[in-house]
Amino acid sequence: MSGYVEAGYLVVVLGLGGYAVSLVARQRSARGRxxxxxxxxxPREPGAxx
Amino acid sequence: MWRDALxxxxxxxxxxxxxxxxxxxxxxxxxxVILLFGLALGPDRAALSPAAAGLFWVAVLLSAVxxxxxxxxxxxxxxxxDGLRLSGLDPAGIFLGKAGAVAGELIVLEGxxxxxxxxxxGLQLTGGLVLVAACLAATVGxxxxxxxxxxxxxxxxxxxTLLPLLFLPVAAPVxxxxxxxWQEALTGRxxxxxxxxxxxxxFAVVYVAVGIVAFGPLLEEA
Amino acid sequence: xxxxxILRLTGALGLAGVVATFWLGLFVTPNAEFFGSLVxxxxxxxxxxxxxxxxxxxxFLSSLLYLWPRTxxxxxxxxxxxxxxxxxxxxxxxxVTGSIWGRTTWGVWWTWDPLLTTTALLFVLYLGYLxxxxxxxxxxxxARRSAIAALIAFIxxxxxxxxxxxxxxxxxxxxxxxxxxxxxxxxxxxxxxFLSFASFTLVYAWLTAQRYRLYALAExxxxxxxxxxxxxxxxxxxxx
Numbered sequence: 289m290s291g292y293v294e295a296g297y298l299v300v301v302l303g304l305g306g307y308a309v310s311l312v313a314r315q316r317s318a319r320g321r322x323x324x325x326x327x328x329x330x331p332r333e334p335g336a337x338x
Numbered sequence: 339m340w341r342d343a344l345x346x347x348x349x350x351x352x353x354x355x356x357x358x359x360x361x362x363x364x365x366x367x368x369x370x371v372i373l374l375f376g377l378a379l380g381p382d383r384a385a386l387s388p389a390a391a392g393l394f395w396v397a398v399l400l401s402a403v404x405x406x407x408x409x410x411x412x413x414x415x416x417x418x419x420d421g422l423r424l425s426g427l428d429p430a431g432i433f434l435g436k437a438g439a440v441a442g443e444l445i446v447l448e449g450x451x452x453x454x455x456x457x458x459x460g461l462q463l464t465g466g467l468v469l470v471a472a473c474l475a476a477t478v479g480x481x482x483x484x485x486x487x488x489x490x491x492x493x494x495x496x497x498x499t500l501l502p503l504l505f506l507p508v509a510a511p512v513x514x515x516x517x518x519x520w521q522e523a524l525t526g527r528x529x530x531x532x533x534x535x536x537x538x539x540x541f542a543v544v545y546v547a548v549g550i551v552a553f554g555p556l557l558e559e560a
Numbered sequence: 561x562x563x564x565x566i567l568r569l570t571g572a573l574g575l576a577g578v579v580a581t582f583w584l585g586l587f588v589t590p591n592a593e594f595f596g597s598l599v600x601x602x603x604x605x606x607x608x609x610x611x612x613x614x615x616x617x618x619x620f621l622s623s624l625l626y627l628w629p630r631t632x633x634x635x636x637x638x639x640x641x642x643x644x645x646x647x648x649x650x651x652x653x654x655x656v657t658g659s660i661w662g663r664t665t666w667g668v669w670w671t672w673d674p675l676l677t678t679t680a681l682l683f684v685l686y687l688g689y690l691x692x693x694x695x696x697x698x699x700x701x702x703a704r705r706s707a708i709a710a711l712i713a714f715i716x717x718x719x720x721x722x723x724x725x726x727x728x729x730x731x732x733x734x735x736x737x738x739x740x741x742x743x744x745x746x747x748x749x750x751x752x753x754f755l756s757f758a759s760f761t762l763v764y765a766w767l768t769a770q771r772y773r774l775y776a777l778a779e780x781x782x783x784x785x786x787x788x789x790x791x792x793x794x795x796x797x798x799x800x
Contacts, residue, residue, distance in 0.1 A: 293600045296660045297582060300604050303653045304578075304763060307646075311770040318777040322784065486712060490692070490705050500691060504709065507685040508716045511723040518727060537723050544715060552708045555627065 339434065342427040346435025351442060353412055360443050364404045368451050371397040376458055383460040390459040391520035394451060395513050399480070401447055402509070403502050405440050406484035410492040419492070423557050433485060433553035437546070441481035448473050461524065468528040468535070472519035475538035476512050482545035483508050489556040511541055571766040577759020584752040598664050599749070605657040607756040608650050609679065611764045615647030616686065618768070620714035623707035634779065635772075637703035640710055641693050642771035644686055646764055651683045674725040681720050685713045699779070 354360045375393040379385050386393075413419040422432060456463050463469065487504045491497040515537040522531030585603035619640045626636040658676050659669050670676070693706045 292660050292664045293586075293598060296601050296604055296657045297586065299656045299660075300608070300653055301582075303649060303656075304767075307649050308767060308770070311767065311774060315770065315774050315777060318774065318781060322777065322781055483712070486708070490709055500688070500695070503684075503688040503691060507681055507688060508712060510681050511716070511719045514723045514727050533726075537719070537726070541719055544719070545712075548712060548715060552711065555704050556708060558704075 339428045339431040342431025343434035343438060346422075346427065346432050347438040347442070348435075350409060350412065350436060350439035354408075354439070354443060359408060360405065360447075364401050364408070364443070365447055365450060367404060368397045368401045368447055369454060371400055372451065372454055372458060386459040387461050388521075390455050390461045391524060392513075392517045393459070394455045394520070395476075395517045397451060398444065398448055398476075398516075399506065399509055399513055401451075402440070402444055402480045402484050403505055405443050405447075406481075406488040406505070407498065407501060409436055409440050409485065410488045410497075414492065419557075429554035429557050430550040432557065433489075433549045434546075436488075437478075437481040437485040437549060440485055441477045444477045444481060445473065448477065464524060464526065468519060468523035468531040471535050472516050472523070472531070472538060475535055475542050476516040479512050479538060479542035479545055480509055482542060482549045483512075486545065486549040486552055486556070489553060512538065515541070567766065567769050570762050570769070574759050574762030574766050577755055577762060581752060581756040581759055584748065584755065589749050589752050598661070601657060601661050601664075602749075603752050603756045605654065605661055606753075607760040608654040608657055609675070610757055611760050612647050612650040612654055612679070612682070614761065615643045615650060615764060615768070616682070616714060616717065619644040619647065619710050623710035623714075626703060626707045627711070634699065634703065637707065638772050638775035638779075639768070640707065641690075641775060642768045644689055644693075644710065645771055646767045648683065648686050648690060649767075650760075650764070651679060651686065654679050655683060672728060674721065674728050677724045677728075678717070678721045681724075682717065685716065689713055699782075 372393060375389075375397070376386065379389065413422060452463060452469075455461055484505055487501060487508070491501045491504065515534045519531040519534035519538070522528065522534070581603055585600050589600065589603075591599060622636040622640040622643065625631045626633070626640065655676070658679065662671055662673075662676070663669050689706070689709050692709050693702065695702065697705075
């Protein structure tokens, strides 16, 4: 065993796994940004300063 | 289509003749590149002359990026692009015209540059016909890809960095084919070099066809 | 949500397939006479390359569908972008695993082997495509421009491959590749090899679908962002 084979497998796992995790995380954050916007913006308090 | 191509090519070449940007900037740039290669590889002619063909074509490729950028910088000012779009000229004709103008400029550049390479790198320019044919075929291919990608990237604010990244990898087969054709011809085997002309010609035909088809949709965008 | 279930099933199958491939590849399959344990790299390297080419082919097809006026729809643009991005990831992995293979069999990290060289050029070609996609602009313009760039890039693949192969074969004997070494693949090895192709293809499908969803979300976000901005402007106009 040279370690090269293991390195090859490890690269594949880390590469694909990292990419998959990043995709899911980005989806989650995109959904998170979308959710609050679903509800119409609350009207400003009367007399509130802008 | 061909008439439109001639009109556009004539316009672009006239602009270059009058503004002399290509002459004053692109040609000196190519000269700088081959000088730098000389410095990087050392003064030894034995090392320089086998690599000369490759260095020459790398210099041409880099200059082609500049020539393409120049070709679309001309259209960027004063809404010239809209004028071109509204002119009623056939988009395929506009593509052929612009590519023809770029090709013409590159051919002139290659002529000057080959003299420079011959002098600086101590090269005997033998096997003339294959050399010239390789220049023509490679230049048509480069101009076609360059102008198509130039249209893709024009109107983008970051085109200076994007165009080389898009253009150079696609042009890799041209670099390979033209360099091999030159090497074979220079070492006295024009027959072997002629085979590479086929690759260059195929590349040129394919990308001229792609450009003709793709240029219409590309010009539409605002 | 039926599509959701199919996607989840694809992901689960792909993951299970990859785990099984790794288990078979690392522990069950025998060493080959010539390659020793290195033959185990066979179960990760060619399948990476296959998926990369599949992904680029997919990006090319969906770009064509986008450019064709009758089938023009943003979803094909999204599919092309998603597929190309996953393809770039797999191309990167192809290069790394190929490099490891080269280091162990030829003693160098890199040879100008036709396949490796083509793959490296593909990598930079599609990095450029992805960079172009990231340039902001009117969605339709971006999509059209990207589709044409994908077309140009994909047409280049056979030309690059042909010229690089010819370039290498003229001056020295072709570099060692798997086929020329008379590697006999049979039994459990063949099965593992097949399993690796199948499961990484499923993984590709899952990743592409996830990336596609991200595009859809981004589009929605842009739309809703516009609506939100409009509502805010309107609210400003109402006297308090």
